[in-house]
Amino acid sequence: MFLEKHLQILTEFKEKARALYQDEAFTADFQQPHEAKSLISDYVSRQTQGKIQQLISDLDNETCMVLVNYIYFKGKWKMPFNPRVTFKSEFYLDEKRSVKVPMMSIEDLTTPYFQDEELSCSVVQLKYTGNASALFILPDQGRMQQVEASLQPETLRKWKDSLRPRMIDMLHLPKLSVSTDYSLKDVLSELGIREVFSTQADLSAITGANDLKVSQDKPQSCA
Known part of the structure; x- marks a missing residue:
């Protein structure tokens, strides 16, 4: 919680924010928007090991409080990829466009798998150490929009219930980074x-x- 330095906050609000959300409170000078943006973004960057940077894009001089909530997850694959076998390969953005990317690779992998004939895609579950896992969906050629339009909770439940262990001779996965912001x-x-x-x-x-x-x-x- 970043507060305008002259803003007077009720004690009860501060106590409840601390008790319910383990909130930390900092003062900021929002009359100096550039410095305030740097203060907030630098704090979040440090707390997320640099994974979330430049969180705040703009502030106006009427701002008196900024509430920030962040989640930082760092997982290790249960079956890790060997960095020595990473290679450059084509990754297709659509039927006509492709880019060269580092491609991770793993051989003789037994992992949950499902071939969805109805949606024309393959689903692979890769597990992290602990209880977390990731789903990777590979649409058949020309089926990307169909799969994207079907990404609903019931589809994910269907895939989860349908996954079965399968031996995969070779799995290639591009190194990737995904970020977005929205209102x-x-x-x-x-x-x-x-x-x-x-x-x-x-x-x-x-x-x-x-x-x-x-x-x-x-x-x-x-x-």
Whole structure:
């Protein structure tokens, strides 16, 4: 929680934020937006081992509080790839475009697998040490849009229930990094959460005054 240095926060709000969310509070000078952005982004970068950088893209001089929530996950493959057999290979973005990428490789791998004939794709589950795992979906040629349109909770449940151990002679997987940012304001408004983004917002439990509203709700994910 980054607070404008002159903002007076109610003790009860601070205590509940600390008790319920293990919240840390820092002061920032939002009249100096560049310095405030650097303060917040540098903090998140340190806490996520550099995986999430430049979290804040813009601030205006009316900002008085920024709430930040981050998750950092570092997993190790249960069956690790040997870095010595990584090689450069073509990765196809679509039917016509491709790029050269480092391709990880593993031989004689027994792992959960499912061939979805209905959606024309293959599904492989790779496990991390511990309880986490990742699903990799390979659409048949020309079926990418069909598979993307079908990525619903029930589809994932079907795949999970259908996975069976299978020996794979050779599995190639491109080294990858995925990141995105998006606004939830429209989504939350459709769910009926509207007043908090308007002048009708009642956030008086934070400062005791009724002059605050949420101006942005912009998560960022990175893997």
